[in-house]
Amino acid sequence: MALDFGDTNAESARAALTVSALNRAVSGLLQRSFPLVRVRGEIANLTRAASGHWYFVLKDDQAQARCVMFRARNQLLGWMPRDGDEVEVSAVVSLYEARGEFQLSVESMRRAGQGRLFEEFLRLKAKLASEGLFAGERKRSLPRIPRRVAVVTSMQAAALSDVVTALYRRAPYVGVIVYPVPVQGAGAGSQVAAMLRKVSRRAVGDGVDVILLVRGGGSIEDLWAFNEEVVARAIVSCTVPVVVGVGHESDITIADFAADLRAPTPTAAAELVAPAGAMLQADIQRCVDQLQRLQLLRVQALAQRLDYAQRTLAKPRMPILALDHRLRSLQPRAGRALGHALNARRAQLAALRERLLGWRRIRLAVEPNERVATLAALVARSVNLHWMRLTSMAARLHAMDPHAVLARGYTIAFKPDGHAVSDAAQLHSNDELRLMFARGGARVQVRWVLKDDRSHDER
Numbered sequence: 204m205a206l207d208f209g210d211t212n213a214e215s216a217r218a219a220l221t222v223s224a225l226n227r228a229v230s231g232l233l234q235r236s237f238p239l240v241r242v243r244g245e246i247a248n249l250t251r252a253a254s255g256h257w258y259f260v261l262k263d264d265q266a267q268a269r270c271v272m273f274r275a276r277n278q279l280l281g282w283m284p285r286d287g288d289e290v291e292v293s294a295v296v297s298l299y300e301a302r303g304e305f306q307l308s309v310e311s312m313r314r315a316g317q318g319r320l321f322e323e324f325l326r327l328k329a330k331l332a333s334e335g336l337f338a339g340e341r342k343r344s345l346p347r348i349p350r351r352v353a354v355v356t357s358m359q360a361a362a363l364s365d366v367v368t369a370l371y372r373r374a375p376y377v378g379v380i381v382y383p384v385p386v387q388g389a390g391a392g393s394q395v396a397a398m399l400r401k402v403s404r405r406a407v408g409d410g411v412d413v414i415l416l417v418r419g420g421g422s423i424e425d426l427w428a429f430n431e432e433v434v435a436r437a438i439v440s441c442t443v444p445v446v447v448g449v450g451h452e453s454d455i456t457i458a459d460f461a462a463d464l465r466a467p468t469p470t471a472a473a474e475l476v477a478p479a480g481a482m483l484q485a486d487i488q489r490c491v492d493q494l495q496r497l498q499l500l501r502v503q504a505l506a507q508r509l510d511y512a513q514r515t516l517a518k519p520r521m522p523i524l525a526l527d528h529r530l531r532s533l534q535p536r537a538g539r540a541l542g543h544a545l546n547a548r549r550a551q552l553a554a555l556r557e558r559l560l561g562w563r564r565i566r567l568a569v570e571p572n573e574r575v576a577t578l579a580a581l582v583a584r585s586v587n588l589h590w591m592r593l594t595s596m597a598a599r600l601h602a603m604d605p606h607a608v609l610a611r612g613y614t615i616a617f618k619p620d621g622h623a624v625s626d627a628a629q630l631h632s633n634d635e636l637r638l639m640f641a642r643g644g645a646r647v648q649v650r651w652v653l654k655d656d657r658s659h660d661e662r
Contacts, residue, residue, distance in 0.1 A: 223300060230298035233305075237296040242268070242307060243315050246288045259284075261292065261307065270294065272309040280312060283453035289315040320423055324430050327457055331432070336439050337460045343444045345464060349412035349477055351378035353402045355395065358383045362417040362448070362469035369473035377477045380409060385428075386418040392431030399437040399445070406443045413444050413476050416458060417469035420450040429456040438462055448472030609641035627652055 220228075244261035251257055255274030260267050270292070284290060291314075294307035313321055331337060352370065356363050363381065370377055384398040385391045395416070402414055416438070418429070428434065429449050438445045438461040447458045448466035459465040466472035605615065616624040617637040624630065634649040 222303070226298055226300040226303050230300055233296050233298055239293055239295060239310065241291060241293050243289075243291045244268075246284050246286055246290055249284065249286050257284075257309075261290075269299075269304055269306040270309050271306055272312065276310055281455060282314075284312065291315040314423065320427065320430075324457065327430065327432055327435075328460065331435055331457065331461070336435060341439070342463045345444050345446070345476060346412045347478070349377055351380060351410045351412060352476055353380050353382055353406070353409070353411045353414045355382045355384055355398050355402060355414060355416045356418055356469075357386045360386060360418050362419045365468075365470045366415060366417055366448075366473040369470050370477065373474060374477035378410070380411065387421070387425050387428060391428035392434050395428055396431075396433040396437035399434070399441055403441040403443065406441075411443060413446060414441060415446050415448065415469075415472050415476060416462070417448040417472055418450070419469065420454060426450055426454060426456055429458040431457070434458055435461040446472050446476050609639070615639040 242261060244263050244267075247260045247262055247267070249257065249259040255277070257272040257277050259270050259272075261270050262268075272292075290312050292307065292309045293311045294309045297306060297308050298304070299306050335341065354363065354366055356366075358381070367379060370379060382398050382402055384394050386395065399414070399416070402409075402411065405411070406414075416429075418426070420426075426449060429447070435457045438447070438458060444463040445461075446464045446466055447456070447462035448469040448471060449456050449458060450468075452467035464475060466475050609615065615638070617639065618624060618629075619635055619637075624636065630636075630649050630652045632649055632651060636647050636649060638645045638647055
């Protein structure tokens, strides 16, 4: 395969290439000559740079190749490779021009020899996710202070010791019930699922508030029991929340997605499931302090109210003294008013006495018959005067009688509410009216209203 560097005349052939130009040409040739390739090997000298890029060597028994996996690609991996891991990568063959080093730019990576399991893992994850088993709204909140925790794991697992130690140190108030079950090997997944269903049925009777499903780290084959569908469905069907702490932080299983809460390690699961006793004691102390402050404020308010009440009771005669003072101030006024009333009555009595004495002093010089005639004339005059007043009032009353007016040909119009109409401005077209005549009446409807002499409103 020949390299073409442009002009091939003799003068150009004798010209020297720069190192950067040569490396650039070789890099371009490699990228054009090799499509995306799949390479299998063992990871060595893995370095995670501060930039987030990974640098490592991919080797076999006879050769090795430098590799780089940029941050944008390794963030999609979902697991953390380690030195010694057998992997299969999809990479672009290139040349690092600055140093002239052959390298593979890795696009994706998976564990070698475990491709079938990983693909099965992805298929099951997609299936259960489509059914909503991993939905966030389905997951339940953990109890703030659990009474008792069920630990589902193997009696020989180091995870059991880690969980018990963490709970004893952090939350000694929590009771622990261990439900032993194999967590590795043939049929382990079915046994784990059966144990979860058993714990769920007995949760109320055993007083269990939360379940811990834990085990230590291992290969994907060792953890495969937690990637089985039956385990995921058993977790979802539990009547109490389930916390899963399987393997290390980089180990992800189907059980982690199905759990109500995923912990990176078994110890972390124990720490997440129950708050620290010291923290609870601090919370209780804060509540006690707040209650004491509220009680003190209440006592102080009642004490102040008592002080005001005592001040009022210190002079119980004050209301009586005030009334006595008012009574003393009203007595002179009452005496003066009574004196004025008595004087007025005395004056009235004196006037009546003078009138009575005046009548007694009258001496009529006429004979008794003349006295009778004089009295009769006085009575007749009084009667005539009252008759004239009565006649005048009768004439005025007759003039105001509406029936007399109606008899002269007039009519009274009443609105439906019973009020008489005195102004045409009160009427509108189509209004219902009741007319009253001297004899009888009629009901009419207004066709038009004459509001003044210049205009009218016709229907």
